[in-house]
Amino acid sequence: MAAVAVHQFVQCITCHAWSPDQSMIAFCPNNNEVHIYKLLQDKWEKLHVLQKHDQLVSGIDWSGTSNRIVSVSHDRNSFVWNQEGPEWVPTLVILRLNRAALCVQWSPKGFAVCRWVSKVIRKKHNSSVTGVSWHPNNILLATTSTDGKCRVFSTFIKGVDTRESKTGSSSDPKFGEQILQLDLSSSWAFGVNWSPSGNTLAYVGHNSMIYFVDDVGPSPLAQNVAVRYLPLRDVLFVSEKMVIGVGFDCNPMVFAADKSGLWSFIRFLGERKESSSGPKSGSQISEAFGKLYGQSRQGLSNDTVEPSKIQGAAHDNCINCIELLKQKGPKTKRFSTSGMDGKVVIWDLDNQHDLREYL
Numbered sequence: 001m002a003a004v005a006v007h008q009f010v011q012c013i014t015c016h017a018w019s020p021d022q023s024m025i026a027f028c029p030n031n032n033e034v035h036i037y038k039l040l041q042d043k044w045e046k047l048h049v050l051q052k053h054d055q056l057v058s059g060i061d062w063s064g065t066s067n068r069i070v071s072v073s074h075d076r077n078s079f080v081w082n083q084e085g086p087e088w089v090p091t092l093v094i095l096r097l098n099r100a101a102l103c104v105q106w107s108p109k110g111f112a113v114c115r116w117v118s119k120v121i122r123k124k125h126n127s128s129v130t131g132v133s134w135h136p137n138n139i140l141l142a143t144t145s146t147d148g149k150c151r152v153f154s155t156f157i158k159g160v161d162t163r164e165s166k167t168g169s170s171s172d173p174k175f176g177e178q179i180l181q182l183d184l185s186s187s188w189a190f191g192v193n194w195s196p197s198g199n200t201l202a203y204v205g206h207n208s209m210i211y212f213v214d215d216v217g218p219s220p221l222a223q224n225v226a227v228r229y230l231p232l233r234d235v236l237f238v239s240e241k242m243v244i245g246v247g248f249d250c251n252p253m254v255f256a257a258d259k260s261g262l263w264s265f266i267r268f269l270g271e272r273k274e275s276s277s278g279p280k281s282g283s284q285i286s287e288a289f290g291k292l293y294g295q296s297r298q299g300l301s302n303d304t305v306e307p308s309k310i311q312g313a314a315h316d317n318c319i320n321c322i323e324l325l326k327q328k329g330p331k332t333k334r335f336s337t338s339g340m341d342g343k344v345v346i347w348d349l350d351n352q353h354d355l356r357e358y359l
Helices: 353-358
Strands: 003-008 015-018 024-028 033-040 043-051 057-062 069-073 078-084 087-093 129-134 140-145 150-154 178-182 189-194 200-205 209-214 221-226 232-239 242-247 253-257 263-268 319-324 334-339 343-348
Touching: 015 057, 015 319, 015 334, 024 057, 033 057, 043 087, 140 200, 150 200, 200 232, 200 242, 209 242, 221 263, 232 319, 242 319, 242 334, 253 353
Parallel strands: 129 189, 189 232
Antiparallel strands: 003 343, 015 024, 024 033, 033 043, 057 069, 069 078, 078 087, 129 140, 140 150, 140 189, 150 178, 189 200, 200 209, 209 221, 232 242, 242 253, 253 263, 319 334, 334 343
């Protein structure tokens, strides 16, 4: 079983993020708050409740370089949270938006898409921006939108970024310059992610399609893979040749590229859920996410309930967030998912022997 730990924190989770050392997790329990839990003596305990937003928190990211948390909300505001002693102090980011903010992500060097003094990429999107992903070079930014398009922009800012890091179709890309627009999806486009090298871009559509784009630039090479299951909501590269997609099927999907670079659907990562009238399968998860990924037995605080049994799929409802976990070694591939069932599930690919050739 690829799922090594299942944590039932609340009834519903809209998004989650891990601290740099992954000893703490921040998530939104489907309201206007951000809850922070820490593993203390093998028990998950609630340490903080960040209350500054007025409406649903729709995006959270925890910087790996500065230990800051950034949050965005349907209230059109963003806050950067700095830990000062035992408290988290918010700083308001003026976004200058006239609609809800749906997603946020720190850049590899620690900048957020919406900085403290925000710079807005305008007049390109015709509808809601549903996903963002930074290129490893810290300059290119990919977005998806409900207008069905995936776009790649330059975010080069003079005085902040170095000339050596610039890239794109222009020799002198300016902030907000559109490098590429992809019209591959005939429906809403959702999660987007770059491969570790930045050579491949993947995003998903509400038409149960996933798209892979190589050679991002004037002449991109695109592939699409159709699945006969429910649509995906987010996507994550775990290696150059393997992608995990999550969404309405409540079970992570594995996509991989063969030696010729052709992408295809491999299988579901978890077991398929049995019908309510059928026999129940699977075994109870006894190992928890301990100090380093479930090395000790799980204890529970008053804010959590018994870890659920994995009977078929680990999730019971739509998965809407997927995050890569810090690797313990060069071949360790772990990630976490959260969803509308209020669960955070830790997945491990190391023991998936049929997938090792893609890692």
